[in-house]
Amino acid sequence: MAEEIQSWPLNPSRLNHRSDEENPVFNNIRKERSNKCFVYVFTAIVLQSIFILVFALVVLRPKSPSVKLRSVTVKSLRYTTSPLPSLNATLVAEISIKNPNFGSFKFENSAVSFLYEGKQINGKKTVKGNVSARETKRFNVSVEVRSSRLSEKQNLVNDLNSGIVKLSSLARIVGKVHLIKILKTKKTKEMNCTMSINLKNRTIKDLLCN
Numbered sequence: 001m002a003e004e005i006q007s008w009p010l011n012p013s014r015l016n017h018r019s020d021e022e023n024p025v026f027n028n029i030r031k032e033r034s035n036k037c038f039v040y041v042f043t044a045i046v047l048q049s050i051f052i053l054v055f056a057l058v059v060l061r062p063k064s065p066s067v068k069l070r071s072v073t074v075k076s077l078r079y080t081t082s083p084l085p086s087l088n089a090t091l092v093a094e095i096s097i098k099n100p101n102f103g104s105f106k107f108e109n110s111a112v113s114f115l116y117e118g119k120q121i122n123g124k125k126t127v128k129g130n131v132s133a134r135e136t137k138r139f140n141v142s143v144e145v146r147s148s149r150l151s152e153k154q155n156l157v158n159d160l161n162s163g164i165v166k167l168s169s170l171a172r173i174v175g176k177v178h179l180i181k182i183l184k185t186k187k188t189k190e191m192n193c194t195m196s197i198n199l200k201n202r203t204i205k206d207l208l209c210n
């Protein structure tokens with residue numbers, strides 16, 4: 001009985017052919033067919049729902065890209081302690097951006113900066129670019145560092161004399177993940193690293209990121 005009640009809304013033939021109800025053989029065949037049909041339709045709906053759910057969860061769910069500072073190289077370096085302490089350098093930061101999404105990641109107005117004792121020592125440096133779906137791409141960002149941006153230089157004198165200058169670097173990548181033409185999601189990723197410049201041989205050591 002329960003079976004019959006269940007199949008009732010999906011069995012429109014019963015509405016139109018009431019005369020068939022007199023014939024129990026016909027009626028049974030029809031019922032069996034409509035039950036099978038119901039199972040097929042139901043299975044198809046369930047499978048489609050699972051597919052859409054998996055598609056939405058795996059493919060359309062935007063994930064944050066990961067950003068890494070792979071290396072910093074000193075392209076040019078000039079420094080002096082007298083008459084005034086001064087440090088000018090061109091640093092090239094190689095960053096890699098890994099895009100785990102099934103759509104491209106396009107970023108712009110993103111910034112890479114260097115700081116001395118928490119104070120930014122470079123002018124505004126913005127970067128832009130794009131990373132294809134499920135790809136990792138490297139970018140070289142050249143940054144001009146000038147100690148003239150510092151108001152307090154007492155510690156800089158000591159660092160210049162010791163030959164080691166500690167810097168930190170911040171990267172803020174702001175972009176959009178393009179999953180399908182109409183679906184764009186904003187994603188922002190920040191990175192914070194510290195390092196030391198060895199003034200004598202112009203090398204970067206102890207590059208640590210978190």
Ligand SMILES: *[C@@H]1O[C@H](CO)[C@@H](O)[C@H](O)[C@H]1NC(C)=O
Nearest residue numbers: 078079080086087088146148
């Ligand atoms: C650094 O650059 C400034 C101008 O941008 C200049 O006045 C200064 O002399 C430079 N310092 C060194 C050590 O070259």
Ligand SMILES: *[C@@H]1O[C@H](CO)[C@@H](O)[C@H](O)[C@H]1NC(C)=O
Nearest residue numbers: 104106107128129130131132
């Ligand atoms: C991706 O970036 C490259 C250069 O970095 C550029 O030539 C290309 O047009 C960009 N593609 C899109 C879709 O923005």
Ligand SMILES: *[C@@H]1O[C@H](CO)[C@@H](O)[C@H](O)[C@H]1NC(C)=O
Nearest residue numbers: 073092093094137138139140
């Ligand atoms: C970035 O610069 C470094 C050193 O100059 C070089 O080895 C590397 O191949 C460059 N990477 C890219 C992506 O241009």
Ligand SMILES: *[C@@H]1O[C@H](CO)[C@@H](O)[C@H](O)[C@H]1NC(C)=O
Nearest residue numbers: 168170190191192193194210
């Ligand atoms: C970067 O990390 C250092 C510690 O590693 C922390 O003191 C500093 O506040 C961080 N800066 C930003 C802007 O998150």
Ligand SMILES: *[C@@H]1O[C@H](CO)[C@@H](O)[C@H](O)[C@H]1NC(C)=O
Nearest residue numbers: 163198200201202203204205
């Ligand atoms: C630079 O000098 C420091 C010590 O002053 C040393 O530890 C480091 O290995 C040197 N680096 C290179 C590339 O020569």
